[in-house]
Amino acid sequence: MLKLVNAGMWSLDEPLHTHWIDPDVAHDPRAKRITTRHILSHQSGLPNWRTTQPEKKLSFVSTPGTQHQYSGEGFEYLRKAIERKFKRPFHELADSLVFEPLNMRDTRYFWDSTVDESRFAKWHNANGGQHTTYRNRSANAADDLLTTVEDYCKFLVHILHGAGVSQELYQEMISNQIRIHNTKYWGLGWWVDENVVPGIHAILHGGDDIGVHTIAIMIPSTQQGLVIFTNSDNGTDIYVPAVLAHLKNIGQGIIDIETK
Numbered sequence: 038m039l040k041l042v043n044a045g046m047w048s049l050d051e052p053l054h055t056h057w058i059d060p061d062v063a064h065d066p067r068a069k070r071i072t073t074r075h076i077l078s079h080q081s082g083l084p085n086w087r088t089t090q091p092e093k094k095l096s097f098v099s100t101p102g103t104q105h106q107y108s109g110e111g112f113e114y115l116r117k118a119i120e121r122k123f124k125r126p127f128h129e130l131a132d133s134l135v136f137e138p139l140n141m142r143d144t145r146y147f148w149d150s151t152v153d154e155s156r157f158a159k160w161h162n163a164n165g166g167q168h169t170t171y172r173n174r175s176a177n178a179a180d181d182l183l184t185t186v187e188d189y190c191k192f193l194v195h196i197l198h199g200a201g202v203s204q205e206l207y208q209e210m211i212s213n214q215i216r217i218h219n220t221k222y223w224g225l226g227w228w229v230d231e232n233v234v235p236g237i238h239a240i241l242h243g244g245d246d247i248g249v250h251t252i253a254i255m256i257p258s259t260q261q262g263l264v265i266f267t268n269s270d271n272g273t274d275i276y277v278p279a280v281l282a283h284l285k286n287i288g289q290g291i292i293d294i295e296t297k
């Protein structure tokens with residue numbers, strides 16, 4: 038999204054209703070207030086997934102722009118809006134703007150006949166038993182990305198080097214869009230831990246699902262980063278020792294903030 042904004046092809050603050058309104062909320066005037074900024078900072082007012090709502094229909098849990106509520110539905114809402122504007126599938130836009138330029142050859146949004154399943158790290162429960170492999174066949178902007186540590190590291194290096202956007206937009210990406218607590222806030226697509234040691238902040242993103250726990254950490258001022266991918270329900274057990282081993286006192290500062 039920020040690549041499109043940087044190219045002048047999209048606006049962070051234009052309401053999305055000109056491109057898309059989900060039929061479930063078409064009657065709700067709040068649907069005309071949702072912007073890309075709201076969605077990227079998880080202030081869309083939408084739930085994580087509509088399946089948790091009454092009658093399994095999408096509805097607002099708050100007014101857009103008023104509070105933080107993590108929402109996969111928000112990212113899917115945005116996907117549908119950009120697909121209608123550009124008349125191209127979301128995965129094609131991601132390929133052309135991010136994956137192909139960064140040579141992320143093992144990254145995609147869904148399974149197809151070209152996926153080498155022998156390379157896929159199957160999901161496991163805490164006792165070592167294997168979960169059923171879910172093979173999503175269409176792109177979801179908020180879930181089920183297929184990638185590798187190598188590819189995701191290429192992505193993080195790109196972010197550390199400015200993300201290919203203007204300095205002004207980069208600063209907007211990591212600026213305080215909504216505060217979570219006194220040392221943590223959401224930017225645009227990332228959350229930021231402030232003063233992990235005095236004067237140093239960390240940029241983070243994570244993902245959790247059945248049999249999957251992942252986290253990515255970047256320290257812009259030191260040009261350090263860490264990617265942890267696990268394929269087990271208890272994968273988070275390795276987070277603390279791995280972060281401490283690789284990021285030392287900075288890692289301890291991150292752990293202190295993340296465990297508040």
